[in-house]
Amino acid sequence: MKTAKKTSKKSNAGASQDALRSAYMDYLLTHGARPVSVYKFCQDLGIAEDAFYAYAGSFDGLEQHIWTGFIDHVVDRLHGDVEFAGFTTRDKVLAFYYGLLEELKRHRSFVLLQTDHVSKPSVVPYYLKGFKSSFERFIESTLNSGKSRGDIATRPFIDKRYPKLFWLHMGFILVFWRNDNSADFEQTDVAVEKSVTLAFELLGKGAVDSAIDFGKFLYQTAR
């Protein structure tokens, strides 16, 4: 897989990174708890302990890598797709979400186990830190290219907050998906489709700008 490319600054053993991640997920899911120590984990895996530290400083760090890997994998795949460059901004974001949901589906048990204790979406759990910044980076670059295409309205002050708003939206999607019981998580697809469409209608030039414009006018004339 092409994933190794993205994390190349740390890596000189790409294959064993994947092995580390899947071994850790496997352990967590079959035992329901973390290995007692990095030492024991490496021993069972038959590798030296420092090979682990070359990649992550702790299990917390490893979990971060796993989550970030989900996003990086999807983004790499999207950029490798010839059609993707021609998509509108909305379709780019949709394609990203559908790709991510497909990726997460493969690791659903892990995701459920990790997010089990999360109830408030406003607090970012430690393992999602890298995931969050990867996500915001993707959204920011996509929205910026959207602005130059004219899909997205430039609104001083407000548009700096867009990545943050999208992060809240991402939280909504994850929680929705976590609770979704429909076959093939079809309802989550609908939720993504409808909410992203609405979001981009608000981001585009139109209703909101006219409302602000009109509000400003009323404010000015009322004085």
Next chain:
Amino acid sequence: MKEQDRIPVTKVERASRFLTAGAKIGANYLKHYSKKLINPDTTTDTLHQDNAKDIYNSLSELKGGALKVAQMLSMDKNLLPTAYQQKFVMAQYSAPPLSYPLVVRTFQKAFGKKPEQMFDTFSTSAANAASMGQVHQATIDGKKFAVKIQYPGVGDSIKSDLAMVKPIALAMFRLNPTEYDEFIQEVESRMLEETDYELELKRSIDLSQRTRHLKNLLFPTYYPEYSSHRILTMDWIEGRPLGEVLKSPISQAEGNRLGQAMWDFYHFQMHTLKAVHADPHPGNFIITPDSQLGIIDFGCVKEIPADFYDLYFQLMDRRILTDTKHQLELFEKLRFIYPEDTPKQRDFFIATFIKLIEILSRPFRDGEFDFADKSYFEELYGFGEKLSDMKEIRDSKKARGVRDAVYINRTYFGLYTILHDLKAKIVTRRD
């Protein structure tokens, strides 16, 4: 109920009524969701009340003439609420079209491939809207295909929409819930069948093969290898939808030819196949450049049970109008009258149904009928108008008629209307 200013007239106006209702309902849901975020114990009661109010307001503005006729044709008051329900549920799908990424995802879930890996070309935006989905155009080696893709989650949505409208419909038409239930079930089962593309594929292949021999008809070929429970692929039929063709005047000969093709198609299905394409809507027919009648969309098919068939078509027998003993027996079986009716009610309903049957079976009587006949349709509509104002009908809490008749009546109603628009002269019987 507050007085209405006026009844929405045009189709567009009526549709936009539903859109505003839709928007209001959307807002209700958002309100509910945000309340629930703040307080997880919020119940859905307020939501349902809000929705009920908005649906009621929009529905009650719609008591238009077309639906009154539909009501009359149903020979009871069940088709009216069902028509409302159906319209309402369908109006939910005036939603924005599916995004291309979701189309790709649907393909990947069904076939593990992207559309462009299966076809040489594939249109990224929808060419047409279909009931509960949208149609894309694709090609392989220059041959065109129509690929219908269903909106995900439609099935669940239908069930909850129908459940929501039911109490309102009951209240509006003052019906008895238990008797009315079976009619709702009929509508629900037909609409849920429409969401099952695997069933539609099977029926489309079967019905089109068995009706193929009729003159002036054209059916697309269906492709099971490119179809799944959410995707249905068939030949692209060149031409214009009937609704569009009808906007400009067409010649008498042309109208007769197309009308006859349509009549024969329905006649053959009713009496030979005993399964009917129950959605004669101008959008479901395509007029090809060489003036053939292309038939698409076998989503809504009513299979006619044998015992119901025997009862129903006895109504077309002229003796029913004079032979009183036979009449009573048949009317009771079809539940036009009930044993517990008072003699006054009984006389009233017998007289009303006799008049109805006389009007409705008139096209069959002489073996030939001119559907251009304005006076016939005026009589038909006029009688419908009168019926819906009759106190006896409004006050009867009983369902008059049986559930199997709902879609058969609707089919005849659609057929008569299209033939009238075509101004077609039809040979209705060949015996």
